Amino acid sequence: MFGSTGFGGSSFMGSNVVTAPTNHNPMKDFEVVSPPDESISCLEFSPASIPQNFLIAGSWDNHDGSKVFMAGCDKMAKCWDLNSNQSIQVAAHDAPIKTCHWIKSHNYSCLMTGSWDKTLKFWDLRQQSPILTINLPERCYCADVEYPVAVVSTASRHLLVYQLENTPSEAKRIESPLKYQHRCVSIFKDKKGMPTGFALGSIEGRVAIQYITPSNPKDNFTFKCHRSNGTNQQYQDIYAVNDIKFHPVHGTLATAGSDGRFSFWDKDSRTKLKTSEQMEQSITACCFNRDGQIFAYAVSYDWSKGHEFNNPQKKNYIFLHSCYEEMKPRQKS
């Protein structure tokens, strides 16, 4: 296995890392060998408790990294215990489960699942029934959890903020700052490490930075991204923002677009730090490893052009990009 730090340290694969520059790897990043055959819906690096970096297309149990939660369109969520290599069902909904997040609070731990059946359910893994069910106004499309805050967004552009202390409860509903379908959300923290706001991405190539309780309404803003031909031209192709993630150290953010590019942004100075070259297919998921050295992104078809453009022959990729320097915030001049 690879070492624990540095660029090469985050693959569970053997040493056949492809580094030769070919068309499919315009950023000349490390390529993960043998990625999944199908479109990759989510990536997560292992938490800090595991000395090595392991990358999964799934969701980790936040703290001891011994369990992986998987949720899917079979309307179930499963917990895969890595030590025993056993997988058990831990959640069920009436419709495909779109999100699952592990919540660890001082007096409880549970799995939060958001589903297209318009409910948010909280599961104690030892019990068959959810310990709490919250109704959503619409199908859950995306969610993020940073204790003690959870943000959930649904169809019809609803935005709900929950506080997770004692018992999860709805804290507020925010009117959407975006005009189009929400696609991804990611919570960011302030300098003290408290979750204070979130970034919300839509299908219309736009991201909104929203503070949960802004000191000044002008703190909230939106910016356009993942559009072709620049913003001054008459004709523009507008792509969906498939994923947003914040850098764990710098607090800057990365967006993954349906246009096959990823970009780094500094929300405090409201600037763009970098845009990547274009990949062969859209970037469907991305994530940072725990120390912010590595940015992983998955290149696969996101269905944005319908069924016709799904080409099972086209290979999917997961790339690892060294990002620590590039993601440093821009100094406000």
Add this chain to the structure above:
Amino acid sequence: MGRKKKKPSKPWCWYCNRDFDDEKILLQHQKAKHFKCHICHKKLYTGPGLSIHCMQVHKETLDRVPNSLPNRGNIEIEIYGMEGIPESDIRDHEAQKQAGRITTAAGADSSDEEGGSSAKRVKTAQPAGQESTGPSIPSLGSMPITPMLASPFMGMGPMNPYLGHLSIPMMGSVPQMPLPGGAASSPQTPSKPLFASSSSPSSSNSASKPAFAAYSSGGAAATIVGESTVPKKSGVIATQAGSSKIMHPEEDLSLEELRARLPRYQRNSVPTSMPQMSVASPQNTTVGPVSTVSSGQMGLPMSHLPAGMMIPMPMAHMALPPHMQMGMGPMGLLRAPHMHPGMPGGFAPYGAPLGFPMMPPRFR
């Protein structure tokens, strides 16, 4: 708004129909978006000013105002803030705003959030439809109300994504407009049946929420029960607007929902209710004959499997069905040194330790 007080309406931009809090901001917006030279970025003060600048300085002709709606691109009209807007457009805008308020009231049984956002959506949809409501509304004066209301809706509602949204505000707006011929009182009745009929083409259940009928989940609400989780009738997104195109299918479903329509993802079901499987399959939105055949195939072997067997199909398939978040990495960490790091085939051996038999390939 009970009293007849005519409070000044909020400033809005004639070029792109956006609303602003005050005229100063509107002016800044116009200078930055509509009166800015795309070559040298110099901000001019008016449309004609910009056109002259481009001609003299860059020797380029400008035929339309940048970032403007298709019917508002005329560079020769001199607009400055709210000054210079032609009367007919002012009336149109007022009508649209009234329509926006009506639909908010109509959708009042829903939460504030939805009401607010539906009003917003109505407004966003307006620019696209204005080209048709603009010329059509003035011509309504002499026509009787009912047939006039019926035809634009029927013609456009189901077809054109923009006007599908607009059909509702249109119907709302006409009764409000001070049409000649004493039409003030009569429109009230025709508008009701029209609202009811508005829900039929675009959704199956939105009688209670006509304002959302044409939008996103109006149709979805009824169909998300039991086995069918992906709405069959959904609203549309205005993916084409002026000079930009959103690279997204027009249906207002998430990409994952669209992907979940694939037959291989339809074969999921709540394990406790097996009969649902055979019911669910014919509801595949894919080609009819194919789905019935596949359901026949699936139905039989499925029925023999204990509920738990349903699980591995998406799992055993290494690839990730939508939002199927599966672990790959940690396999290296597990006590399974025989595990080939390659993922695609690799998952199969895990089918065994997990207690699930491998499914035949056709169930991929």
